[in-house]
Amino acid sequence: NAGVTQTPKFQVLKTGQSMTLQCAQDMNHNSMYWYRQDPGMGLRLIYYSASEGTTDKGEVPNGYNVSRLNKREFSLRLESAAPSQTSVYFCASSKATGTGGWSYTFGSGTRLTVV
Amino acid sequence: AQSVTQLGSHVSVSEGALVLLRCNYSSSVPPYLFWYVQYPNQGLQLLLKYTTGATLVKGINGFEAEFKKSETSFHLTKPSAHMSDAAEYFCAVSLSGNTPLVFGKGTRLSVIA
Helix, strand or coil: CCCEEEECCEEEECCCCCEEEEEEECCCCCEEEEEEEECCCEEEEEEEECCCCCCEECCCCCCEEEEECCCCEEEEEECCCCHHHCEEEEEEEEEECCCCCEEEEECCCEEEEEC | CCEEEEECCEEEEECCCCEEEEEEEECCCCCEEEEEEECCCCCEEEEEEECCCCCEEECHHHCEEEEEHHHCEEEEEECCCCHHHCEEEEEEEECCCCCCCEECCCEEEEEEC
16 A cells, blocks of 8 residues: 555664664655654654755754655664653655645554663 | 644543534744544544635544634534544644644543443
């Protein structure tokens, strides 16, 4: 099915370990985003990429890095995981629609626990 | 910069009663507004969105929202709550399709039988 695919769906890390969350979309969207969701905090933007080759910091970028590998893929890396990074991570992409609106599509999320 | 305020982190209604979830935004330019629903342990599903045109927007599952520029509001309503409406609801704003959505903190809706 067309959409945004995130891998893995679940992950447990030890403090200090590193890992990369993968995100790919097959809708030819230009812009991609990484959010984290914590109870009572809504979704907060970590990083985004308005187009291939560009990335920008969001509200909560500390402790994360991103790579826009190509138009389809946008990965999020935790270099040294901390318990404060325990969260649910969502990847999203967006594109202008023909009717003058915009379409944002979200992945199903990665539930990350850092112990 | 844009921001979104959702009044009430938890709203409880009886089955069959009116659902009203409040959302106010701040934006320096005309915003584009969205409501998403999230069921437990699931991702986000778009309920409805306002971009341009008619200010009363109808969405899925009987929900609708009205964009009121003078009140900087985009409240979500449903005339009659159903048990299946129990979920968390997020209001979000963006300036354009290639800029990030800014989310409110969410409102958890409980429906009492």
